[in-house]
Amino acid sequence: MADYSQFNPAWGDRAPVIIGFLCNWCSYRAADLAGTSRFGYPATLRDIRIMCTGRLDPTFVVKALREGADGVLVMGCHPGQCHYEEGNYKAMRRIALLQRTLAQLGVHPDRVQLAWASAAQGGIFTETVKEMTEKVARLGPMQWRDNLEETAPHQEEGVPL
Amino acid sequence: MTASNGAYVYYPGCSLQASAHAYDISTKRVAERLNLTFNEIDDWNCCGATEFFSINALPAYSLVARNLALAAQTGGAPELVAPCSACYLNLRKTNDYMAKYKKLNQQVNQALAAGNLHYNAGSLRVRHLLDIVVQDVGYEKIGAEVTRSLQGMRVAPYYGCLIVRPDTGYNTEYPTHLDKLMTTLGATVIDFPMKTHCCGGHMTQISEAVAYELIRRILKNAADYGADAIVTLCPMCQLNLDVYQGQVNRTFGTDFNIPILYFTQLMGIAFGMTPQELGFGSEVVSADRALAQIGREEPEERERPKRKDKQALPMPALNGGGRSES
Amino acid sequence: MSEEKVGVYVCHCGHNIAGTVNVEEVSEWAGQLPNVAVAKDYKFMCSSLGQEMVEEDIKKEGLTRVVVAACSPHMHEPTFRGACQRAGMNPYLFEMANIREHASWVHQDDKPAATEKAKAIISGAVRRSLELAPLEPFRAPINKTTLVVGGGIAGINAALEIAGAGYKVLLVEREPSIGGHMAQFDKTFPTLDCAACILTPKMFDVGNSPNIELLTYSEVEQVDGYVGNFTVRIRKRARKIDTTLCTGCGDCWERCPAKVIDDVYESGLGYRTAVYRPFPQAVPKYPVIDTESCIYFKNGRCKACEKFCPTGAIKFDQEDEVVVVNVGNIVLATGYDVFDARRIPAYGYGRLANVFTSMEFERMTNASGPTDGKVVLRDGVTAPETVAIIHCVGSRDKNTNVYCSATCCMAALKFAHLVKEKTNAQVYNFYIDMRTAFKDYELFYTRLLEEGTHFIRGRAAEVTDAARLPGEEGKLIVQAEDTLIGKQRRVPVDMVILMVAMEPRADASEVAHRFGIGCSDAGFFTERHPKLDPVATMTEGIFIAGTCQGPKDIPASVSQGEATAARVLGLIGKGEVQIEPVRAQIDEDRCSGCRICNNLCPYNAIDFIAEKGVSRVNPAQCKGCGTCVAACPSQVITGQHYTYDSIMSQIEGLLYDVRSPNEKVRVVEMEPA
Amino acid sequence: MLYTSRKPGLYEQIMAETPGGDVLMTCLQCGTCGGSCPSGADMDATPRRLFAMLMADMDEAVLESNTPWYCVSCYYCTVRCPQAIPITDLMYTLKQKAIAAGKYHKEAHADFSGSFVGYIEQYGRSFEFGLATRFQLTHHPLKTLSKGGLGFDMLRRGRLNTTPDRIRNMPQLTAILNEAKRLAAQHGGAP
């Protein structure tokens, strides 16, 4: 397994986990093409197929970060080439607003990225995952769980934090 | 005029201090006329030419980067202008490569740090003097400054290599911006197929046989097309074609007698300045005869006769998608 | 906890998955997941034995959900949905976990990580499967009329095949006549038979088929609908000719005083008039008036054509006409553009008179071309004594197009032969690699070798008129490295032919978007599968044929045209189509009518019902993208099959190993007092 | 001599130490570089051939070749290369390698570059007069007389400074160059 502590010692022996949301028509197929072309990339991305980046509910991004992901990568068709005309523009605006909002909460915008790849761009898909992995690796783990642990006494067993 | 507002950071380079001082003088005179402000980088160093990169690349990039770092500290717009093509390429390449290759950027900046300097890759825009003249000033404004048309003088526009290659946005094989500039000044511009071929560069020092042949090709082509002068924009090109012209004639038994002039010198002439204030006289092959051509009524037809036959097939237009009849 | 029983099947895909992912470990691990009743691994899940295993388990074990961890859903989702359906399970309760394209094939250098990722993917799929709901596909009848776009050799063959089977075809062509690039050619390789002789009978058949409606000088402007039921808007550009009166006699173009260079049919090498018929065998036979070059349209005078037209067919005031038609299937055969040789300035095209493109040369050798088939220099009279043919102009070049244009080597050989035959000139071919695949092509190459054609293995570096050596004056000099001897060569010639690349049409990506299909990186239309589904696209009911899919020669274009016909006829034969029931639904009881969703829908499927103060989705117009689902601020729009819960569960599943524990979900509602 | 299967060698080093150099792997051997090269006729191996030799592990022959030294840095090969290989930059790296290995074609070639760099390291600016005289006297003592004519021409026209120009902050430049040399030695050339 790749050693991510070279980017940030906080990784120890674990690797970043990135949740991907890939649109059915372009980037999911780009990921398929990366596969058929045997383009290697870090095993950090765990992806979810959605029909369009327009389906991307910011809740999913927050959920992923909250549930332990270190980054979220949303990929769709290039602007102007959305299978559903304009879904990717909506994603672009939502992600921009989400990034600003999350930045106020201390989440670096690099942890939530939006990128484009057409069905033919397995190479771009691969490069995007590599770049995102490196950026997230530099930022270090998200550590949300640790973040919510309260050191105060009077915590009872079984009571959620 | 562009966002630079006519103010630029200026990198003259070593040649302009010595062998190409005519270029330096004429550049300054022309810049003054065109209301361009050139703020020279304080204490700039050599760009390394092509030689330093052959010895050790990282120090070579660092050498250039020192100039970039100093340039970024110089006041004015973030536009760095260099009149020498080799300096221009080295500055531009270092700037681009540092922006493109992370490791290089990091190492170069680490070296700069030893001299208490830092350069943000890509923060400057490196440009050649000719680009400033044709893009920022523009043909129209230059045309308005022409008081003494160069009509009657046939010039071969010679770009050399480093202003169009490897990737400067101009046509890498057949640029025409110097052609247009010369036309704006009133000169007759010959179709010059060798316009972006090599002047020999440092080969004069390494292998004379190779260098003289390269110089011969250019001179022959200019002579074939009846040029009165070759107009250039690079000290190295000027030096090789001018200073070695006699050697070439001796080696090949030719009798080329073509003066090699800087475009700024011809701009100055067209703007009504005297040859003396533009550094004329420092060329080895005298420009007198070429300058004497100015003002002649009609240059004699020396181009190849064009066939105007009704059977002729249409010729594709060089620019754009249309066709023209030959 | 849910009571669903999930079956998980981990496919080895031979070594494709098993070579990287430890499938036994993964399957054993999956068996421990909550709700998983069965977990197995198997060599080839898509084999009939694999499918039968799933079917059997559904019946025997009472599985209510099935997850197959194998390849991309784009590959085998339909396969396993079929298996589930055969066993009586609703196919939409099936979920695919892509551990091949998205794991084993891309993490070959980190096998432990690939195995761990496969587990996460399966965990996500299992969690998602629990939230899936049974759905029924929509069924719709297929309109039996087919639209073919593009009247080149591929489109012509597609149209003739479908029409021949007895169904209506609408053939739309942008130019005034069908025929495409093939109509410009004189000879075809390797047999050297005459292009016109084999093409014009087919064109004639198209013009005369009762089942083909031909719309030339027309373009598709808009496409709506889905497989079986497309609505297409076509603009018929005004020919300024009343085709009911025109007899194609030719009086108009013979009298027309406006002479312009014909950039399309003559590739710029010849002329046409402002009112013109592209070529004598044009189908339909009617001319068009090119209003840009017509003197009357420029300054209001002339009208020579009108004066001389014996039937009064010239109609200067004719306007464009827009027709809307309904079709069931669409075949795109929009062809290619020719590479603009000016983009490689080293070859001097446009500057050096005697540098020609291959398309210009096609017209030059054509007996009905501008030189009546004579091979001459740009002056129109001088025959060349030496000719250079430069291969790969705009092909195999990262600065222009990286792909091989596939046909140029053979076309170059054809040209070399024709030059020899017509002028006996010396011919030099500058090539990188000779590519003469396919039947009898290599024989043709051998024949050219026998004819004494020179082959220089080296990509031409430049073409110049700068003479350097004696003997070069007045010539074009082709400079190249002869790589077989490792030396530079300068070959003085009279004429240079540039074998220009086939490029995607300039508006290919626009057209692709209009029809809802994709383009490859190079810009050609993307097929559903490069090997096994080469003429279908990602959009059901839209097929592609010929060079719009990629560079190819005439036999390959014809084959694809006919293949699309077979696909279309297959669908027509079925009579109806099934459409994925992925749609959005608004819970009207809980919609507060904020109208956020109203203008998000690209298909205008959302209506605001003012009297009720709620929004509503029209399922016939909805295509299931989910944009409104994501946008609803009160979260009352459901996106079927990609529901909120299914995706949230999949996230939890994917992060099973890093999740924060004990996340509490609360809240049941109560009505106000 | 028989060349068998490849092992990592000069080929890999050259690619690694040239910015963007790894595309050399995609060389088609089309000969556009060799065909374009102004001094190609005088090279003992065209660039294309040199690359083939690199791939065939003919490291010695590559280092001894005059090809990189005859490169005039015109960048024709680079802009025309259908695989966008930075050939000119590769030539620079090859020169560095040849100097490092002491295997260059003619001492004069490396020495010219060396003298040039020497002046820069001493003064921060190039010194044409010093360079020309020193280099010519060392390598072409007999010709210096005839070349002297050129020098005289230039001197007479005020185009040669007989004393070098020196930058003010030489210590800064020296510090930068020394650090760069240290890094280069440590990391094995530029990326």
Next chain:
Amino acid sequence: MSAKPKLAVYWASSCGGCEIAILAIHEKILDVAAAFDLVFWPCVLDFKKADVAAMADGEIDVTLFNGAIRTEENAEMAHLLRKKSKVLVAYGSCAMEGCIPGLANFADRKHMMQYIYHDAPTVDNPEGVEPQPQTTVPEGTLTLPAYWDTVKTLDQVVPVDYYLPGCPPEAKWTQAAVEAIMSGQLPPPGSVIGMDVTVCDECPREREEKKIKRFYRPQEIIPDPNKCLLDQGLLCMGIATRAGCGALCPSVNMGCRGCYGPNVDVVDGGARMISAIGSVIDAKTPEEIDAVLDTLPDPAGYFYRFGLAHSMLRRTALVRENGDRRAQPLEEVPHLDPKLKT
């Protein structure tokens, strides 16, 4: 033991408005007094903690608990009352979703202390004294309840039976809750006493298809009184906020602040706003989008004003290291309040 059901009311970390809101049910309060035996209400009656501790577990029938959990004392009382109560109601926005006290989760204890006791312009603290949980004085050890790093909602500390949203809850909902409890007609545990639509449902303003070219702050525009505020570029949380207030704020030309929290089933109201607002911005390029978003300062403050502590993220993502919240990503994060930088 009294036959009347026992009622307790407690005030944790909140402004006290909820205490008044309970009284805002007007004459119904008399019914409450008649129907219940008030066993603990520190704001109103003089019972002590020890009195509660002395009760048997489950002895209190209903506890209305308002306020968030911010200190050790809040938590202790929450645990105590949970133990002693059959039904625990999170009363009001603070107890339910953290509300304004929850905004402290944009920072952490260390930064709060730094600002409050050192950096705030009104502070005069030359010796740099900070409150300590334990202080030794000659007389012995003084204690203060520990100040938590993270503000929590009641249900993040103890299980909660019912929720009454609002800042404060509207009287009609308190009344509905009281009536339900008195009648014994209790909804299933976990229920919110409220509506399942959003404020738009109660808002009389006329709405159109939305396309927002820029946002206005209230002082920048005089809105049309009949048109949807959001349509006019005034940020209104009504689209994503549970109804029940009668659209109070929009009816006085002020965008909804979102105090009733997100709609049913929505776990992160801020994310819903981001999605909805992002969807209707009229911009297509990153530059255009940025220009529009620049007119919307402090989006997190808007969208999570009431619900941050109960949102999915709950608090700022500062990373803890060596027991301290180190502002590791902070230097790199744009748009962040400079006050929070170390």
